Amino acid sequence: MIKYSKIKSPTFVINTEIVRENIKTMMDKLPSTCVFRPHFKTHDNKETAAIFKEFGVTHITVSSVEMALYFRLLGFKDITVAFPVNLREHRNLNKLSKNTKLGLTFSNPESVNIIAGKPLIKAGAWIETDTGYNRSGIAWDNYDQIEKCINRINETKHLSFRGFLTHNGSTYNLITKEDILRSSEESISKMKSLKEKYAAYNPEISVGDTPGCSLMTDFEGIDEVRPGNFVYYDFMQLEKKVCKVSSVAATVLCPVVDINRERYEIVIHGGAVHFSKEFVKSGNSQSFGRVIKHIGKTVDEVDEDIISLSQEHGVIKIEHGNIADYSVGDLVEIIPVHSCLTANLMKGKTLHYR
């Protein structure tokens, strides 16, 4: 139980019971042929990593070499860095590869060429495949570039070709379940076509974004999934109906420090250094976070939005509740728009409960 009277400043709260439910729900629907390799960039902390361990999770994904080194120290030995390989971190990659089953992501033939020329004990090589998100990686139908990568990987003694890896981030920009599922299907069908085309090399396909993985039910033919955000979810996923409010595992408790009763606004200690400046559009307005509980005179389920954020201040518009119910010194509990960014900002300010 949280002792609300002890909360002084913005405090990140993780509901470990919900974390367990979210992990179980995701694992339960994967067929035994599909490896669960959750992305650890969302939580990036040892407490949530320990919960994954309870479920027997040993294969993980990270987004930086720094994060790979951190989780290696925590005992994870099978780590894919799902980020275009950063050539400047070659020494750390080398160090990691000595005692880790390391997966590297190559997003262009130049990077394969350069890494191939460096001493590296051993790494699995994934080709980052762009199925339409247009961020990084090789377009799924640019066979010339793909083959250049495969050939160079296969020529290189210390690299072993693993297959094709994609992040279909397009689903983050879609609103409805139907559109998210359609986008996932399209992306996966492109990945499956590569698996077939290059069957001679026995490639695996690795996919995984939280909106897609949360809504999909059929994972046949997919070798690996790498969702991350699902462990906490957040207001962005809630808005897309990718999760229910009862599946949101991370919130922030913020003290009320000022109230403007004429403008129906309350000011909290809770700003861009706690929430980042990510927002979701809601009609013509923007929400930087959704208030779900008011811990003051009464404990209520509430439904208000942070309408603006500066460095340490957040302004909440009271549109549904009664501003007379709020007092300076009360606490509000807020679902962050993007839990990955909030978790990063709130490192070391975490309180677990349940």
Next chain:
Amino acid sequence: MIKYSKIKSPTFVINTEIVRENIKTMMDKLPSTCVFRPHFKTHDNKETAAIFKEFGVTHITVSSVEMALYFRLLGFKDITVAFPVNLREHRNLNKLSKNTKLGLTFSNPESVNIIAGKPLIKAGAWIETDTGYNRSGIAWDNYDQIEKCINRINETKHLSFRGFLTHNGSTYNLITKEDILRSSEESISKMKSLKEKYAAYNPEISVGDTPGCSLMTDFEGIDEVRPGNFVYYDFMQLEKKVCKVSSVAATVLCPVVDINRERYEIVIHGGAVHFSKEFVKSGNSQSFGRVIKHIGKTVDEVDEDIISLSQEHGVIKIEHGNIADYSVGDLVEIIPVHSCLTANLMKGKTLHYR
């Protein structure tokens, strides 16, 4: 000198020579009657604090009790917390007030009432005055609320009334020098009217936002200024012409990890966990950071924008330079949109030079 070959991952660079110039420029234009109380929330680090000390700065502003405790440990003994007093941090405020000339900011009579009832060794009490920014504080012409605060402060033995404090953040939303100066003049004239109206209590007026303080030349009648961002400046201030590029003291070096030559885009390791998600509008598009140098085959002055950011990835559109000049493994040097948020995110990843 920076050894570019040693840079592996996103690295925050502070040009200490420019920091000194920015501090000197600001101090030189203040009359001797105006106290310089810079806001330390921008840098929030001991290295830049040490440079302020070189200039004899002993009065500082912070935005949280945590930050006040940090700078107290670094030897600063005259600290104003320019944030609505957080009643839940009463114990730490009490602790601080024992060995610090502490300034507290009251944004409503309720907070004065509550603090008045708590044991607190001694604090100066400022009334946060809203001159039109509409974030926190009492409206400058709400004399009833202001007088309630003054009376309660004056009845309270451990509080001494200091005067009126405002943050005219409206200037951050204005584009031209003329509009920024007009907004500053309006805000200051409201503050001066309060100083006159309540002359019997001998109040001071404390103002300070970087756009206003950087452009103003006349500080007569202002008792104290509290700019913060000016120490580093950033792309937001550059876009408003509040500073020149030669006054920007904080940049981030980011490795190039992927290149899409068809889309004229390069992907860097440098994302929302380094830059936050603050952006400036530039025509119909958004910039999440301005590239000013390319450290690769050649060292060029460049002028490109980060057009999108995810957690660790940044995508830069090459619109002015030649994409053929970029290679994976190169570095780009980027002016962040909002240096305060970047400095917070890059804590512990700082490299000083010059």
